[in-house]
Amino acid sequence: MEQQLRTDRGVFRIAIDGETSSPALLLSNSLGTTLEMWTPQVENFSKNFRLIRYDTRGHGGSPLTNGPYDFDGLGQDVLAIMDALEIQRGMFCGLSMGGHTGLWLAINAAKRFQAIAVCNSAARIGTVDAWKDRAVTVRQGGATSMRALAKSAPSRWFTEEFIAKRPDIVELTQRGLADVSPEGYAACCDALAISDLRGGLAGIDTPMLLLAGLYDPVTTVMEAQQIQLQVRHSQLKTIAASHLSNIEAPSEFSTIVERFFSQQTFSS
Secondary structure (H helix, E strand, O other): OEEEEEEOOEEEEEEEEOOOOOOEEEEEOOOOOOHHHHHHHHHHHHHHOEEEEEOOOOOOOOOOOOOOOOHHHHHHHHHHHHHHOOOOOEEEEEEOHHHHHHHHHHHHOHHHEEEEEEEOOOOOOOOHHHHHHHHHHHHHHOHHHHHHHHHHOHHHHOOHHHHHHOHHHHHHHHHHHHHOOHHHHHHHHHHHHHOOOHHHHHHOOOOEEEEEEOOOOOOOHHHHHHHHHHOOOEEEEEEOOOOOHHHHOHHHHHHHHHHHHHHHHHHO
16 A cells, blocks of 8 residues: 655655565665566565565655765665654665665664665665766756666666567666656765765674676676675575566566565564
8 A cells, every 4th residue: 555654754655565463574676766666576575574665765756855865864764664654673675776775774773674685786886986977967967867867777777688578667667767856866876976885794693685686787796795705694696687686587586585584584
C-alpha cells in the first residue's frame, strides 16, 4: 500500500506490502529510479517479510530539498522512516546508491539491522570529478539534461542482450529517470562524489550479502570482492546481469536475496 509517511526528516513516499507481524525488510532504490524499481521483487518478498519500499530523498514523491546531500543524511532518512513505522530492528537491501546507503547503515547504525544486502554497489562509487561534473551538467541543463541521461542510461544499466530482448522494460526505466528532479538527482551526485566508506568496512559486524553483476560496468565484481575481504560476516554472490540486476534477472536476484534474509531470520 502506497502512502506519504511523515517523519522527523520530512514526508517520504513509501509502499508497504506483506504482514505487519513479519520481519521488516526495507528496499532502497538506485540513483535515478524510484521505489517502482523493486516491483519484480514485491510478490516474493512480501510473502515472508513486511516489505517497505521508499523513494530516496530527491526522487519520486520524497522530500526535494536543495543539495548537496551526503550519506549521513540519506542514512538518517532510513532511520527516520523506521522510527515513524515503529521498527526497532529490521533488514535492509539496497542497490547501487541504495547499497552504498546500506554500507553506511552497517557502519553507523548496526544495532538497528539484523542483516544487510548490498547489491551492485561499492564502498567508493565512481570518482569525485565525474560525479561533480554530472551534478553541474544536470543543474545547468535541467530537464533537458535528464532526458539526455535517460537516453544514454541503458548501456550502463543493462546488457545488450537484455536491451534487445526487453525494450519495453528499458524504456520504462528511461522514462523514470527522465522524470526525476534535476536538483534531486544532482544533490545525490554530490553525496556520491564525497562518500568513501572504505575506511569503515573492517568494523562492520552485521551479516552482509554482497551481490554483484558479472557484466556490471558501474560497480564491478572486483569492488564487491574488496568489500568481502574486509567485512567479517559477508558472503558474495554473482548474477549474470549488468547494473540493475534486480530488473534484468529478477528471479535469480529474488532467490539469492530472499534466501540470505531467511537464513538470518530463522537462525536468530
